[in-house]
Amino acid sequence: NAGVTQTPKFQVLKTGQSMTLQCAQDMNHNSMYWYRQDPGMGLRLIYYSASEGTTDKGEVPNGYNVSRLNKREFSLRLESAAPSQTSVYFCASSEALLSSYEQYFGPGTRLTVT
């Protein structure tokens, strides 16, 4: 049982380049999330998807887009990367949205934008 998987694990981009971070879960969860984690700060929610076919902005959505491809997969796209987007990105899933259910996290993607 893989849980939540993310690809790639590491990425270096030049300013202005684009890329898509992939996330998949095999727990049949309805809700999925993308966070970023910066030193000295808590995880901040970028976007979330309550269920297949829906997405909503979180706290820091600017510069990102998401796609809930199906129930399993939720991707995060950076259209034109900026140095301020250097961060560790975590994908997570839970049975239901923003509830008392536990969130399960993927191993993270370490992104550096130069």
Place this chain on the structure above:
Amino acid sequence: RKEVEQDPGPFNVPEGATVAFNCTYSNSASQSFFWYRQDCRKEPKLLMSVYSSGNEDGRFTAQLNRASQYISLLIRDSKLSDSATYLCVVNLWGSASKIIFGSGTRLSIRP
């Protein structure tokens, strides 16, 4: 004022000691609370949910004080393996649904 605040630490305590840390939250409409553990360069993992009545899981005890708007985590008989960063998480539901992570408290257990 941050919506969720934690003392960043580090708390450096000897093995076997008891250590406690708090997390304060500013929104009284907050409805669910959790403690997550994050090891260095790893993903966060749920340690325990925090219920109104408090809850205990082995050496770990979590409590909620709604009047003063904080949650606490107590670790008894600390082990070297307890060294990690502990994140508190607060959920608000409804029209302004939010999930807010604290920036974490670093704990280091020394032999």
